[in-house]
Amino acid sequence: MLMATMACPAKAAVVVKGSDTILPLSQKEAEVFMEKDKKASITVIGGGSGVGLAGLIDGTCDIAQSSRPISTKETRQAKQKGVNVVETTIGKDALTVIVHPSNPVTQLTMQQIGDIFTGKITNWKAVGGPDKAIVVYSRESSSGTYTFFREHVLQNKEYTAGALLAPATGAIVQSVSQTDGAIGYIGMAYLTDQVKALEVAGAPGQPFVKPTPATALDGSYPIARALYYYTNGNPKGAAKAFVDFVLSPEGQKLIQDVGYVPLKPVPQS
DSSP: HHHHHHOOOOOOEEEEEEOOTTTTHHHHHHHHHHOOOOOOOEEEEEHHHHHHHHHHTSOOOOOOEEEOOOOHHHHHHHHTTTOOOEEEEEEEOOOEEEEOOTTTOOOOEEEHHHHHTTTTTOOOGGGSSOOBBBBEEEEEEOOOOHHHHHHHHHHTOOOOOEEEESSSSSHHHHHHHHTTEHHHHEEEEEEESEEOOOEEESTTOOBBOOOOHHHHHHHHHEEEEEEEEEEESSSOHHHHHHHHHHHHHHHHHHHHHHBOOOOOOOOOO
């Protein structure tokens, strides 16, 4: 006699892929979301914004997390594959320039930072520091942070050929913390007491501003940026439920808890 079997309800699986900057944020959001909805299955993968957007275009992820806007080339590739890319801003970040804690330099203008990362300035003495060679650390080209920094700080100039490329943001923090003459850039949530954040002025004569949630939100910090989720069309089903959660007051509070900036101030509980 054949026995009927009852299958367990399938979990609603969602794959989120991309930005290393957003990775800890999405991981926290997914953890709390799955605690609330036991039927949900959210997988979060890093690799860089470009990797996430390529995954969305190729159909290997449901949500691409990106720390930069989608490019014209990527939009064209998506259209060719019938992918209708929809952008959702989930929060903000103050892209933070870091140095070794022993470095006496505390402030740089955008021009000085650009000159350092393009190789025009190679010694800390040129910006009021010690007579010590500057060691430049950068993310790899698949990183949205790499692209945003090149466009908005380097003014689309190329990074110095001597830049040391790191596969992940955590690796930049570690390298700068171990190298006296180092400089790098990270998402604000990765900042630790192992490194020192610099105050930045948009131009000579303008005030130097510390990277904080408040200065990112009001735009006074000159390297503030938005953080994005991209989907194929408006999100549906489990993906919509997850995106809606991230945009909810509880989800926005998690953005603040992780170290990034919610879209508007979160009431203090």
